[in-house]
Amino acid sequence: MSEVTPQQTFDLVISGGGATGWSLLLSLQTMLPADKPLKVAFIDSFDPNKAQPHPGFDARALALSKQTLQFFKTMGIADDIAKRGTAIKTIQVSDKGAAGQVRLHHSDYHETELGMVMEAQDLGAVLLECAERNLQEQALSHIELVRLQPDKIQLAETRRDSIQITTESGHRLTTQLLVLAEGTQSSSKAFFNIDVTQKNYQQHAIIANVVTELPPNNTAFERFTASGPLAFLPMTEQRSGVVWSVASADVEQLLALDDDNFIQQLQTQFGQRLGKIIKVGKRQSYPLNLLKSDDSFSHRVVCIGNAAQTLHPIAGQGFNLALRDAWQLAKCIANTVQQKQDIGAYQSLCQFKAERKQDQQQTILLTDSLVHLFSNNNALLRAGRNIGLLLMNNKQKLKDGFARIAMGQRSGAQL
Ligand SMILES: Cc1cc2nc3c(=O)[nH]c(=O)nc-3n(C[C@H](O)[C@H](O)[C@H](O)COP(=O)(O)OP(=O)(O)OC[C@H]3O[C@@H](n4cnc5c(N)ncnc54)[C@H](O)[C@@H]3O)c2cc1C
Known part of the structure; x- marks a missing residue:
């Protein structure tokens, strides 16, 4: 891992070191061509020296x-x-x-x-250990990583060809692409006028x-x-x-x-x-809450994971969806690097957006509909639910469709 100097230029800045941010880094480590190293800054506001546990890596079972x-x-x-x-x-x-x-x-x-x-705490430990292991392995060291932690974006300015970032600890970073994986409370979205729609359940x-x-x-x-x-x-x-x-x-x-x-x-x-x-x-x-970024894109900025959409845990889809986003974004970045193109270019981000739209919309809709159907004590709905479950158990086709959703095989995301 490299030392950060007060002013430095990066290809990519990832802000947010929860399960989504680390999954993006691991996906990039898997896909980036070895002969084209990428300079990445990884910012996380969580202070590991403080007594409280990491907010994303707690005892919740995923x-x-x-x-x-x-x-x-x-x-x-x-x-x-x-x-x-x-x-x-x-x-x-x-x-x-x-x-x-x-x-x-x-x-x-x-x-x-x-x-x-x-x-979640075990998942976090595995993601961090494996990313560190990859960084140390010669064959996989096509990422030059600089970690800034605890730190956060204090100021960000969008230019045509880059984003200029000043962090709270005084580092000044220039990057082609900024990925916000800061979770539900992502504060950096405000710099890019990315608004959110929320529904309180x-x-x-x-x-x-x-x-x-x-x-x-x-x-x-x-x-x-x-x-x-x-x-x-x-x-x-x-x-x-x-x-x-x-x-x-x-x-x-x-x-x-x-x-x-x-x-x-x-x-x-x-x-x-x-x-x-x-x-x-x-x-x-x-x-x-259901939280949706109205547009999870801005010029040279992409939101993924809970920063893009936060879901009710009823169907256990939040991280599974975030990983599909991270994986597809890494694919898009790796392809652009391979073609020696600008990874923050509008066309490249548009392609990512188009590839992910359907899965994101369907997963949000499915989760939201389940909350309304199954958190409701209305007698008619309860009767309907019961018939639905009876039917599903006896109709193999319905059951198979449900199984495919549970296994994540309906997402359209490709390995
Ligand atoms: C009770 C419960 C059960 C769940 N069960 C499931 C399940 O079974 N299956 C499933 O797939 N999903 C489940 N989820 C959802 C899943 O936990 C989340 O989707 C996932 O943890 C989101 O990860 P994230 O990295 O996007 O966000 P977070 O975990 O919130 O991480 C955000 C990171 O960004 C950092 N950060 C925050 N602000 C800033 C800033 N301004 N600058 C820099 N860094 C910042 C934080 O320190 C943190 O490291 C569940 C959620 C809950 C609440």
Whole structure:
């Protein structure tokens, strides 16, 4: 890794060192031609010397789709991921108080697994370790990386051929392309007049790890309850990662419960699928909004990941979509580098935008529709949901379509 001097020119600046920013770097390491090195500055506002944990790499359990695992395989990090993750072999979807349920099993799709569960902090550790390992390997060192952390963009000025950036710690950077992977609260978008549209779902997600009487045996449960969707994601031994969406009005009260009372509430919603819930870990909550950048592009600037769109976790699509964006952007940059063209050129960014539009729109629409359908206690909708789940379980075609969405195989993104 190189030292940064106060004034320096880069091909690319990535601002935001969460799962999306690191995925972009790893995708670039996989695709860039070895004879054409790229000079990259990587800015992250998180201060690793402070006591608080990284905001993106916490204890939340993430469901990684089969397609995400394939991307990781191509990046050469599948084994590192598998060591810390738990395979999802069965997915069971049900509605509390109704008979309808859907069950998907990996063998029906001739797959070894349908996806994988990993704690965000483990995913972060793997992404960082693998990117560092690649930087040290001679054959993969076609990125010259400068890290600025903790730091953030204080001022940015767009010129025809470049972006001029001044960071809070006083560095002045010139770059052809700036990628904002700063998450939901991305502050740098303001420099480029990138506005956002937000919808508040009036829900919070509570996450916690639990130990249950029965082992989850690689089964992921998604249960729709009157209070909101509830997921139990399988982890090692008898542990599951819980993601429970509840009305925002109830979140304080639920978080204030002691372990026994919290377990009792959770057990009432989840039932006895894994026997008794024996133990619950630390609870944490997140407000749930749909956030869309009105245009995730500006001259020489692209937003990806949660900075471009933040989704409700109901369908576990946020990071999976972010990775598809990062992968496609890396492809676009690598092609432009190969052709010795300007990586921030308008045509190149337009191509990326056109390639990603459909998947982004469909994933946002699917997630938003599921929230409305499954977070609703209206009797008609509940009846419809139940019939839908019954139908889906018995109609192989419907079930296959659902399985393909769960595995990320409907995204149109190409390896
Ligand atoms: C409860 C819950 C469950 C979820 N479950 C799933 C799931 O099962 N599957 C799935 O695919 N997705 C899931 N998601 C979504 C997933 O967690 C996010 O999509 C993903 O973590 C987004 O990563 P990101 O890097 O884009 O943003 P973040 O993780 O927010 O990272 C942003 C980074 O930018 C840095 N930063 C912020 N501001 C600045 C700045 N101004 N300058 C420089 N750096 C800055 C931050 O320090 C951070 O490092 C879930 C989300 C939640 C809340």
